[in-house]
Structure formats: C-alpha cells, structure tokens
Amino acid sequence: MADEDEEIVLSELDDADLVQQMHDDLYDGLKEEIEEAVNILLARDWTPYDILTKALVEGMRIVGIDFRDGILFVPEVLLSANAMKAGMFILRPLLVETGAPKVGKMVIGTVKGDIHDIGKNLVGMMMEGAGFEVIDLGINNPVENYLDALEEHKPEILGMSALLTTTMPYMKVVVDTMKEKGIRDDYIVLVGGAPLNEEFSMAVGADAYCRDAAVTVETAKDLIARRHNQLASNG
Numbered sequence: 450m451a452d453e454d455e456e457i458v459l460s461e462l463d464d465a466d467l468v469q470q471m472h473d474d475l476y477d478g479l480k481e482e483i484e485e486a487v488n489i490l491l492a493r494d495w496t497p498y499d500i501l502t503k504a505l506v507e508g509m510r511i512v513g514i515d516f517r518d519g520i521l522f523v524p525e526v527l528l529s530a531n532a533m534k535a536g537m538f539i540l541r542p543l544l545v546e547t548g549a550p551k552v553g554k555m556v557i558g559t560v561k562g563d564i565h566d567i568g569k570n571l572v573g574m575m576m577e578g579a580g581f582e583v584i585d586l587g588i589n590n591p592v593e594n595y596l597d598a599l600e601e602h603k604p605e606i607l608g609m610s611a612l613l614t615t616t617m618p619y620m621k622v623v624v625d626t627m628k629e630k631g632i633r634d635d636y637i638v639l640v641g642g643a644p645l646n647e648e649f650s651m652a653v654g655a656d657a658y659c660r661d662a663a664v665t666v667e668t669a670k671d672l673i674a675r676r677h678n679q680l681a682s683n684g
Contacts, residue, residue, distance in 0.1 A: 459486050464493065468504050475508035476515075478528025483536045497540045498549035501580060505536050509578030513663035523571065526662070530574030537577060551582050553673045556598040557608035558586030560619040565612035568642060568662070572608060575662040576669065581606075592619075592626045599627075599636065605673055608665070609655075611642040621653040628654070637672045639665060 459482065462470055467486055474482040483505075490500050512529045515521040521529075555576055559569050566588050573583045584602050586594050599607060611617045620640050627633040633654070640650050641659040650658035656672060659665035 460489055464490070464495075468507075471504040472508040472511055475505070475529050475532050476512055478525065478532050480532040480535045483532045484539060487536045487539050491539075491543075496549075497543040497547055501537075501540055501544065501549070505533050505540075506578060506580050509533055509575065513575060513578075513666060517661065517663035523567065526571060527567075527574075530571065530578065533578050534574065552580040552670065553606060554582045554584070554602060554604035555606040555608055555669065556584045556586065556595065556602055556604045557610070558590040558594065558598075559588040559610045559612075560616050560623070561589055561591045562619060563611050563613050563616040564588045565610070565642075568612065569608075569610040571662040572610070572641065572659070572665045575666050579666045579670065581669065592623050595623050596626065596630070599632070604636070605676065606637045606639060606669055608639045608641070608659075610640070611645065614644045617642070617644060617649065618653075620655065624654040637669070637676065639668060639672075641665060 457470065459467060459470065467489065471483060471486045474486065486504070487500055490504065491497070509529065512521060512526060516526045555573075557569060557573055557576075559566055569585070569588075573585050576583050582604075584598060584604065586598055595607060595609070598604075609620050609623060611620065624633065624638060627636070627638075637657075638655040639657050639659050640653065640655040641661075645658055647658045657668045659668050
C-alpha cells in the first residue's frame, strides 16, 4: 500500500510514465484522472490522434483482453469505458479539426421489440475505444431505422443486438430487406446478444456473431482489414 504522501502527481510524470499511468487509470475506471492526463498531454503538444491511440485505445485494449478472459466483469468495464468517454469528450472536437484517420464507422442498435441495451452500450463504448466512430440508434429499432442510418452515415458496419429469443428473428427481417434493396454486400453485418450463436448468425445472413464487446472489436477490425484488401486487389 502506498503512503498517502506518495500520491502520484500526473503532471510530474514523463510522457512514457504518464501514458502507462493512463492505462492503469483506465483499467481502474478513474474518470477525472483520465481527463487531467489528456489535458496534460495536449499541453505537451501531443497530437489528439496520438493520445487517442497510444493512451486511450491501448488502455482499452488491455481492458478488453481481461474482459474476454473473465478477469474483469461488465460493471468494471463500464467504469473503464466511462473514463475513456471522458477523455474522448475532450479529444473528439480536436480529432475532427485535425482530420485524424478513423478506423471505421459503425451503426448499432437493439432490434424491434427489444429494450435491452447494456451489451449494446458496452460494444459501442469498446468500439469507440478502438477508434471507431459509433452511431447508436438505441433500442427497439424497426428495419426503417437501420436503413435510414445506413443511408445517412454510410458506415462500414451494421451491428444488431437482441437479448430475447422472440426478437432474434427480426435480425433476419433487416438483412432480408437489405438484400431486397441490393445493399446487403455494401456492409459488414455483426450480430450479438446472449441467446445468439454462430449458427443463428449464419442463418440470418450476418457476417459474424460476436460473443461479447471485446470479440466485436477484434472481429470488426479483422473484417474491415479484409474488406480493404479485397477492394485493393480488385482495384
């Protein structure tokens, strides 16, 4: 146990130690410390993009691994994600100004008839933590909501979530409608939620089933990289 007198003063740490401390503070869900550290790095002329990737995204990657491995649980990850959001709140307008590269864009929402959103919120936060832009449609979304959002935001990824076995089939309605409109292949479709499985995701015509938020981030990055490679080789 450290002495009270030995409290860490963030502004006295050098850059490398400060970034390391931010990883620890994200892990512990310390929102104010993250805000302070982001501002310190900005004052030291760090680019918003470097702060995002080296401090926040890397910190959340570590959180994601321990979440996947059952060392951290949902309440702790939500605290980490909230701390990251506080840092993002400072960085987002600066990232827009500097035109920083985005990993990709995702539209996500819980399907019609379903009002569960903890899992979906966690996925949204973890995706933001990995550098994605996330448009969250909330709960109880009919097919029109998804289609409008795809048209408006032009994301690479559509994510759908369901927690009830009765609402799961609605995912197929959305994918079938996308097929009818000839736009299914323009998007990566990811589905998630406790009662789902790999088999179900194939049956509804999704690209992948994501067991949890950490897996979603890995899957999304992998599928986007593959898509870019295909486009490059077809180009």
